Amino acid sequence: EDQVTQSPEALRLQEGESSSLNCSYTVSGLRGLFWYRQDPGKGPEFLFTLYSAGEEKEKERLKATLTKKESFLHITAPKPEDSATYLCAVQVPQGAQKLVFGQGTRLTINP
Amino acid sequence: EAGVAQSPRYKIIEKRQSVAFWCNPISGHATLYWYQQILGQGPKLLIQFQNNGVVDDSQLPKDRFSAERLKGVDSTLKIQPAKLEDSAVYLCASSAQGSVEKLFFGSGTQLSVL
Numbered sequence: 001e002d003q004v005t006q007s008p009e010a011l012r013l014q015e016g017e018s019s020s021l022n023c024s025y026t027v028s029g030l031r032g033l034f035w036y037r038q039d040p041g042k043g044p045e046f047l048f049t050l051y052s053a054g055e056e057k058e059k060e061r062l063k064a065t066l067t068k069k070e071s072f073l074h075i076t077a078p079k080p081e082d083s084a085t086y087l088c089a090v091q092v093p094q095g096a097q098k099l100v101f102g103q104g105t106r107l108t109i110n111p
Numbered sequence: 112e113a114g115v116a117q118s119p120r121y122k123i124i125e126k127r128q129s130v131a132f133w134c135n136p137i138s139g140h141a142t143l144y145w146y147q148q149i150l151g152q153g154p155k156l157l158i159q160f161q162n163n164g165v166v167d168d169s170q171l172p173k174d175r176f177s178a179e180r181l182k183g184v185d186s187t188l189k190i191q192p193a194k195l196e197d198s199a200v201y202l203c204a205s206s207a208q209g210s211v212e213k214l215f216f217g218s219g220t221q222l223s224v225l
Binding site for chain 1: 115153156159204212214217
């Protein structure tokens with residue numbers, strides 16, 4: 001069964017304190033791995049797509065990387081406005097294209 | 112560009128009652144999704160439409176949930192009768208034709224079943 005597991009469930013950092021979020025997946029034939037950001041009371045917002053091991057994408061203070069079994073979302077010198085839940089999803093290869101989401105990591109950046 | 116619109120924003124009902132949610136996707140987006148997000152969990156796909164047709168409804172509890180997409184644009188999701196475990200946020204998303212790469216989500220409808 002296709003599975004996506006994110007860790008930690010929650011992470012609290014001080015402003016400027018860099019860290020990484022993990023997304024482990026088990027899927028037969030990865031077609032794509034996606035990172036989304038979700039603010040309270042809002043729907044998820046697209047951040048990155050990664051397709052192959054070794055690929056990296058960057059946006060402001062965020063960098064996403066991909067290996068054959070997991071992805072990391074690195075946050076460098078975070079600011080309070082980076083506080084959100086970060087969701088990882090994988091594209092399931094069978095049948096219609098669809099995404100299977102992890103449970104998310106709730107990130108809090110204290111000023 | 113207008114985003115995905117959903118209504119109502121909040122809904123409180125008693126168990127065994129019925130409820131309906133409405134979604135208007137981004138103009139021109141052929142694919143529409145309904146996701147269920149239970150507190151503390153990631154979104155789970157309920158049903159996916161490509162234009163008017165259903166592409167995937169394998170995780171839709173068909174004994175109580177139904178959905179339709181009229182004229183390939185707006186969509187409604189209905190629950191009848193509701194159960195306590197249906198309490199969740201119901202998210203609608205849309206994407207360009209055949210592309211799961213970038214989904215655009217609405218803000219969701221928060222349903223509480225008492």
